[in-house]
Amino acid sequence: MSHQAAPAYALSTHAASLRSSDVRELLRAAQQARVISLAGGLPAPELFDVDGVRAATQAVLEQSPAAALQYGLTEGQPALRAALEARERAAGLSLAGRSLLVTTGSQQALDIVARLLLDEGDVVVMQRPGYLAALQTFTLAGARCIGLEEDEEGARVEALETMQLPRKPKLVYLVTPFANPSGATLSLRRRRWLLQWAARHGVLVLEDDPYGVLRTEGQELPGLAALAQDIPGARDWCGRTSTLSKAVAPGLRLGWLILPRPLAEGAARVKQAMDLHTPSFTQEIAARYLDSGRLEPHLARVRAAYRERRRALCAALREAFGAALEFREPEGGMFVWARFTDGTDTRALLPLALEQGMAFVPGDAFYAEAAPRDRLRLSFTTETPDKLREGVARLHAAWAAMHGG
Ligand SMILES: Cc1ncc(COP(=O)(O)O)c(C=O)c1O
Incomplete structure (x- = not known):
């Protein structure tokens, strides 16, 4: 041998x-x-x-097969973008001056932001303990990830003012409600503080919110991107990603990324180089499903x-x-x-x-x-x-x- x-x-x-x-x-x-x-x-x-997804799939194949099976737009299928935008608006987010990009899971949204913003040696501040796949994505982009400890109010964001960083951070990445793995939720007080800090220093804050739809008790807090609308200057420094993985099914691989428009245009160019677009088929199914009232x-x-x-x-x-x-x-x-x-x-x-x-x-x-x-x-x-x-x-x-x- x-x-x-x-x-x-x-x-x-x-x-x-x-x-x-x-x-x-x-x-x-x-x-x-x-x-x-x-x-x-x-x-x-x-x-x-399963019944709801089956009905949506059948309707797509019977009524709009070409849209589902053809190449689509990098930004996403218009029907799904409209449905997701309507959901975000209902949660208090204004899309004025912002764009929503459909992504292949929110994991891809993290990858897009990393490729759009990060150069070798750039600093990303995130929770400690943190979401492992985000840590890997930012590391793969050459960034140094620095952790914020958490307590009962979520990440101790005030440390941004005092912590010793090798350079000004390019990105603050936070899972805001029910973080993975800690389960901690960022308090309203800290959300406001963080957005004021971001506006003052010109650092992008990316809110990752896959778990907000799974709240079973307590009061829902406004998302960072919605709150940023009321804090002078913050709107330009806040992005948001979320996903249908927990609400509908992760196998659809559907997420979305909302960014201030100039950044969103760059993000679409980055995504085009990655995969042209997210599968039209699952996007059309999800759009039907969201319109069906079953969610x-x-x-x-x-x-x-x-x-x-x-x-x-x-x-x-x-x-x-x-x-x-x-x-x-x-x-x-x-x-x-x-x-x-x-x-x-x-x-x-x-x-x-x-x-x-x-x-x-x-x-x-x-x-x-x-x-x-x-x-x-x-x-x-x-x-x-x-x-x-x-x-x-x-x-x-x-x-x-x-x-x-
Ligand atoms: C905090 C966080 N962000 C993003 C994701 C990725 O989700 P998906 O790519 O399925 O949308 C997960 C998945 O578990 C997660 O826990």
């Missing part, structure tokens, strides 16, 4: 620096049927509105199920761990972020948990550097309340085994 050496491919410096995603590796281990997975960040598949009743069902699941998870965690596990129950979203007060190393706990038949994501996966080891992310969306309770019992058994119990 001949052994050939692996070819020495020369990856770009930034591609070579990307760590493999722990979350993805984990999902593989957690896919076995016996494992109760609180690791994924997926919507509950049994709640997908709100669907979301009401999803929210009710997620509320029940989150409550079951949090109650089981409190009962099993008491003061050994600290967490704040969020008012929506998909995640509970917790910290072992006894210093349990969650990376070491994970193999024991998998042995017991449950999975979670160790918190250190969400930090670029100097990661604390005592945190974990638990998702409550894909398992039933009974399975969540069983998952917590298995986590507790793993934790007890680790501590010789």
Whole structure:
């Protein structure tokens, strides 16, 4: 048998620096049927509105097949843009002086903004812990990502005034309601402060809002882009991205990006170079679906199920761990972020948990550097309340085994 050496491919410096995603590796281990997975960040598949999407797909193929199957505009199919703009307006956002670009998931919106703004060595300020794929996208663009710690009011944005940065940031990127992974929501006070700071310093703030539609309790806060309308100068320094992934289905791969018009024009040129346009087919389906009036009743069902699941998870965690596990129950979203007060190393706990038949994501996966080891992310969306309770019992058994119990 001949052994050939692996070819020495020369990856770009930034591609070579990307760590493999722990979350993805984990999902593989957690896919076995016996494992109760609180690791994924997926919507509950049994709640997908399959009938609604089927009806929209049939209508598209019967009534407007050419629009669905032909090349389309880089900015997006007019029908979907109009439907998304109407939703944003209903939430208080004005599109005067701004443009909405349909993107292939909000993940692509992050990539577009990175390619539009970032040069080698530029500074991006984001949450710490932060959304892993955003961290990777900005790193791939050559940026240095610097973290803002969070508390019960979300990211401590006031630190922007005092933190030592190697240079003025090009971008502040924040997941505003129910952040991934922390579940924290940025308070109204801090939203205003941040926009005033952005206007004063001429730094773009990008609000990423995939989880706002999953609010089940408490008061909805105005998004940054809507608030920016009332703060002198801020409107020119605020962008927003959101997605249909959590509201309808991630398989559609549909998101959108709203930017001040001059930036939006640049963003469309960048997107054209990336993929010409987002698939016309799913855009036409989504436009029909949004017009069908089925989204709100669907979301009401999803929210009710997620509320029940989150409550079951949090109650089981409190009962099993008491003061050994600290967490704040969020008012929506998909995640509970917790910290072992006894210093349990969650990376070491994970193999024991998998042995017991449950999975979670160790918190250190969400930090670029100097990661604390005592945190974990638990998702409550894909398992039933009974399975969540069983998952917590298995986590507790793993934790007890680790501590010789
Ligand atoms: C904070 C955040 N932003 C963006 C995304 C990407 O979503 P999509 O590309 O499916 O719209 C996710 C997905 O989980 C996310 O958690």
